[in-house]
Amino acid sequence: MGTLHTINKSPFERNSFATCLAHASAGDVILMIEDGVVGARKGSSFAPALAAKLASCAIYALGPDLAARGMKPEDVLEGVKLVDYAGFVDLTTEKARVCAWL
Amino acid sequence: MSDENRKKFLYINRKAPYGTIYALESLEVVLIGAAFEQDVSLAFIDDGVYQLMANQDTAAVGMKNFSKTYRALGDYEVRKLYVEKESLAERGLTAENLMPIVYEDEDDDYAEKPSLIFVDRAEMAALIRSQDVILSF
Numbered sequence: 001m002g003t004l005h006t007i008n009k010s011p012f013e014r015n016s017f018a019t020c021l022a023h024a025s026a027g028d029v030i031l032m033i034e035d036g037v038v039g040a041r042k043g044s045s046f047a048p049a050l051a052a053k054l055a056s057c058a059i060y061a062l063g064p065d066l067a068a069r070g071m072k073p074e075d076v077l078e079g080v081k082l083v084d085y086a087g088f089v090d091l092t093t094e095k096a097r098v099c100a101w102l
Numbered sequence: 103m104s105d106e107n108r109k110k111f112l113y114i115n116r117k118a119p120y121g122t123i124y125a126l127e128s129l130e131v132v133l134i135g136a137a138f139e140q141d142v143s144l145a146f147i148d149d150g151v152y153q154l155m156a157n158q159d160t161a162a163v164g165m166k167n168f169s170k171t172y173r174a175l176g177d178y179e180v181r182k183l184y185v186e187k188e189s190l191a192e193r194g195l196t197a198e199n200l201m202p203i204v205y206e207d208e209d210d211d212y213a214e215k216p217s218l219i220f221v222d223r224a225e226m227a228a229l230i231r232s233q234d235v236i237l238s239f
Contacts (some may be wrong), residue, residue: 003231019116023227038233099230100238102116102124 001096002027007036011046020101026030026056033062056077105151105222109234110141128239136178143182151189176205177227190222
């Protein structure tokens with residue numbers, strides 16, 4: 001079952017991204033929402049850490065929040081999947097618990 | 103309350119006190135939750151460890167010093183306060199910088215026992231995945 005971790009702050013503003021990655025267990029899911037989607041961008045200084053985490057966790061970004069910030073699907077790091085709001089709900093119900101990193 | 107209605111609640115605290123309302127709000131929610139006889143744990147990660155600092159003195163900033171409330175949590179059956187060792191070390195802090203927080207064990211002649219449990223990051227991750235409900239502040 002595992003845990004759904006959400007990150008809603010930019011990694012450039014707070015350490016929520018780093019702390020989430022440090023506490024997510026193998027098999028967990030990480031979903032970037034709101035300003036958190038900034039951390040999903042290909043070529044950002046946080047991309048290597050995110051790419052490394054893809055080996056043990058499924059990682060998603062919320063499409064509407066990317067679009068609102070002028071980012072296209074191809075701007076997102078390879079391996080990071082996009083979900084819409086319905087997909088967000090599905091992830092919530094699939095996992096045993098939700099842990100929000102604010 | 104029957105065991106089947108008893109869930110494991112973890113309150114994650116990652117903000118220093120006084121700069122924002124998060125720490126105080128978390129404490130209030132913990133106290134409300136304690137009334138429902140759940141299995142409550144608190145986690146202190148990142149700047150959240152500052153909530154447990156000894157010698158907090160808010161007189162000059164004109165704010166209520168709520169640090170004493172942490173020491174009263176034992177009376178509300180809140181006796182598991184997990185502090186992340188790496189978060190302390192990153193901030194130049196040690197366990198000696200924190201308030202002593204104890205509870206009285208009614209099953210052991212009311213002996214005072216420590217509520218603070220120091221864990222590393224991997225143990226904190228394991229604590230997270232053992233919970234039913236997680237509330238973040």
